[in-house]
Amino acid sequence: MSTLADILEARTADAAPELVEQISGNRIRCYACGHQCPIPEGATGVCKVRFVRDGTLHVPWGYVGGVQCDPIEKKPFFHAHPGALAYSFGMLGCDLHCSYCQNWVTSQALRDPSAVSPPVDATPRALVADAVQLGARVLVSTYNEPLITAEWGVAIFTQARAAGLMTAFVSNGNGTEPVLQFLRPWIDLYKVDLKSFDDKHYRQLGGRIEPILATIRRLRELDVWLEIVTLLIHGFNDSVEELERLTAFIASISPDIPWHVTAFHKDYRMSDPDNTTPEMLMEAADIGRAAGLRYVYAGNIPGRVGDLENTRCPNCSGLLIERYGYLVRQYRITPDGACPDCATRIPGRWGRRFEGQLTSTPFVPGTRRLRMY
Ligand code: SF4
Numbered sequence: 415m416s417t418l419a420d421i422l423e424a425r426t427a428d429a430a431p432e433l434v435e436q437i438s439g440n441r442i443r444c445y446a447c448g449h450q451c452p453i454p455e456g457a458t459g460v461c462k463v464r465f466v467r468d469g470t471l472h473v474p475w476g477y478v479g480g481v482q483c484d485p486i487e488k489k490p491f492f493h494a495h496p497g498a499l500a501y502s503f504g505m506l507g508c509d510l511h512c513s514y515c516q517n518w519v520t521s522q523a524l525r526d527p528s529a530v531s532p533p534v535d536a537t538p539r540a541l542v543a544d545a546v547q548l549g550a551r552v553l554v555s556t557y558n559e560p561l562i563t564a565e566w567g568v569a570i571f572t573q574a575r576a577a578g579l580m581t582a583f584v585s586n587g588n589g590t591e592p593v594l595q596f597l598r599p600w601i602d603l604y605k606v607d608l609k610s611f612d613d614k615h616y617r618q619l620g621g622r623i624e625p626i627l628a629t630i631r632r633l634r635e636l637d638v639w640l641e642i643v644t645l646l647i648h649g650f651n652d653s654v655e656e657l658e659r660l661t662a663f664i665a666s667i668s669p670d671i672p673w674h675v676t677a678f679h680k681d682y683r684m685s686d687p688d689n690t691t692p693e694m695l696m697e698a699a700d701i702g703r704a705a706g707l708r709y710v711y712a713g714n715i716p717g718r719v720g721d722l723e724n725t726r727c728p729n730c731s732g733l734l735i736e737r738y739g740y741l742v743r744q745y746r747i748t749p750d751g752a753c754p755d756c757a758t759r760i761p762g763r764w765g766r767r768f769e770g771q772l773t774s775t776p777f778v779p780g781t782r783r784l785r786m787y
Contacts, residue, residue: 418506418523418532419462421532421533422463422474422477422506422533423465423472425474425475425476425477425533425535426472426473426474426475426476427472427473427475427476427565427566428470428471428472428473429444429446429464429470429471429472429473429565430473430564430565430568430596432445432592432595432596433445433446433471433564433565433592433593433596434471437452439452439454440454440455440469441453441454441455441466442466442469442470442471444459444464444471445590445592445593446464446473446561446562446564446590446593447461447509447559447561447562447588447589447590447593447625448509448588448589448590448621448622448624448625448626448629449461449509449588449621450590451464453465453466453471454466455467455468455469459509459562460509460620461507461508461509461559461562462507462525463505463506463507463562463563464562473563473565473566474505474506474507474562474563474565474566475565475566475569476535476536476537476566477505477533477534477535477536478503478504478505478533478534478536478541479504479505479506479520479523479533479534479557479558480503480504480520480534480557481501481502481503481534481536481541481544481778481779482502482557482776482777482778482779483499483500483501483502483548483550483772483773483776483777483778483779484499484500484502484554484740484776485497485498485499485500485740485741485771485773485774485775485776486498486499486500486551486552487737487739487740487741487742487774488500488740488776489502489554489556489582489584489605490605490641490643490674490676490711490713491552491582491603491605491639491641492641492672492674492709492711492725492735492737493639493641493672493709493725493760493761493762493763493764494552494580494582494602494603494639494641494762494763494764495551495552495580495763495764495765495769496735496742496745496768496771497742497745497768497769497770497771497772498550498551498552498769499548499549499550499551499552499772499773500550500551500552500553500554500582501541501544501545501548501550501552501553501554501579501779502553502554502555502556502557502584503536503541503553503554503555503556503557503570504517504520504555504556504557504558505520505533505558505560505563505566506520506521506523506533506558507521507523507558507559507562507563508521508558508559508562508586509559509561509562509586509588509620509621510559510586510588510619510620510621511525511619511620512609512619512620514645514647514678517557517558520557520558521557521558521559523558538569538570538572538573538574539573541553541570541573542570542573542574542577542579543577544779545574545577545579546577546578546579548772548779549772550579551579551580551769552579552580552581552582552602552603553570553571553574553579553580553581553582554581554582554583554584555567555570555571555582555583555584556582556583556584557584559585559586559588560583560584560585561583561585561586561588561589561593564593564596564597567583567597567600568596568597568600571600571601572600575600580602580603580763581600581601581602581603582601582602582603582604582605583597583601583603583604583605584605585604585605585606585607586606586607586609586621586626587606587607587608587625587626587629587630588621588625588626588629589625589626589628589629589632590625591628591632594629594632594633594636598636598638601638602638602639602763603638603639603640603641603763604633604638604639604640604641605640605641605642605643606626606629606630606633606640606641606642606643607642607643607644607645608626608630608642608643608644608660608664609644609645609651610623610650610651610656610660611623611651611656611657611659611660611663612651612656615650615651627663630642630664630667631667634667634668634671639762639763640671641671641672641673641674642664642671642672642673642674643673643674643675643676643713644660644673644674644675644676644698645676645677645678646675646676646677646678646690646694646695646698647678647687647690648678648687648688648690648694649686649687650687652690652694652698654701657698657701657702658701658704658705661673661701661702661704661705661707662705662706664702664705664707665705665706665707669706669707669708670708670709670761671707671709672709672710672711673702673707673709673710673711674711674712674713675695675698675699675702675710675711675712675713676690676695676712676713676714677689677690677691677692677694677695677712677713677714677715678690679714690714690715692712692715692718692719695712695713695715695719695722696712696719696720696722698712699711699712699719699722708728709725709728709761710722711723716738716739717738717739723736723737723738723739724736724737725737725760727753727755727756727758727760728758729753729756729758730753730755730756730758732746732753732754732755732756733746734746734747734753734754734760735747739774740774740775741771741774742768742771742774745768747760747764747768749766749767751764
């Protein structure tokens with residue numbers, strides 16, 4: 415019987431030349447993520463989905479591990495076309511192994527036998543046609559780590575752009591300069607999970623902090639719209655000192671980067687820490703604002719985090735976007751992206767007007783009739 419690894423081995427293409435380098439010892443270095451694995455003949459990288467065979471680096475291609483229609487607020491992007499439908503696809507595998515992963519069925523499919531998610535064959539043309547037909551505004555590579563499948567992402571994004579869609583990565587941010595240059599012509603929005611501000615914690619998850627910080631800096635320089643999320647986990651990353659350093663770092667890149675602090679709920683293998691409470695989120699948000707961040711949001715606990723689901727003008731405090739969970743209740747940004755009360759420019763990627771919201775809850779394509787809210 416074929417294993418999942420066998421099935422995926424049949425669904426590959428050659429790596430992009432920009433993302434490989436022949437190095438000593440007959441090995442190939444992969445630049446798709448911050449591990450920069452030196453891979454010998456017959457071996458796989460840390461992600462287990464890119465492997466060298468016959469002197470060539472083979473990379474995932476031609477399938478999806480899942481497709482879902484999400485409100486863009488779920489990704490979360492709060493400063494990019496609020497209310498838009500984000501057609502979201504994932505593949506399989508990850509370059510980290512976070513024990514609390516909330517997408518473990520796709521991200522850990524090759525490491526954990528209980529995480530089974532069979533691939534479904536797909537083409538970029540069919541995925542984009544489906545997204546357009548459903549009224550999506552943005553096409554998103556998400557659920558597993560998109561950097562490790564960057565070539566497939568670009569193949570889809572090329573077609574998505576031609577169809578007038580925006581494109582996005584929801585990523586752990588463990589990037590490299592070559593992969594960011596490779597993506598730059600094709601990507602509009604990028605969400606980075608900044609999981610901690612302690613290299614020791616990142617090493618527990620199978621990574622290092624420095625490539626993530628470098629990716630955050632570089633995305634701003636490259637003018638990709640960036641939002642940052644931190645899943646707050648009691649006892650892991652919620653000390654005042656760590657949150658002060660984390661938010662000071664973001665503010666030093668730009669106080670205009672939206673920071674979302676979201677609630678952990680017991681999942682996958684991490685069942686020890688208690689669920690994050692609204693009070694914990696609000697205390698973390700206070701630290702972010704004290705660091706100078708202008709747009710701080712609290713997520714995953716709708717209706718219980720005060721004003722922290724809404725966007726307010728940093729100059730006059732006027733309410734600009736009112737949300738409940740993923741639902742946009744009110745939208746007041748002007749057509750040129752400013753506060754209607756004091757004309758302060760609000761950073762983001764705004765449409766000329768709010769175009770309504772097709773859904774405020776995720777759904778799988780083909781399972782729901784859509785209507786505009
Ligand atoms: S994507 Fe990352 S983990 Fe996978 S082979 Fe390339 S460098 Fe290694």
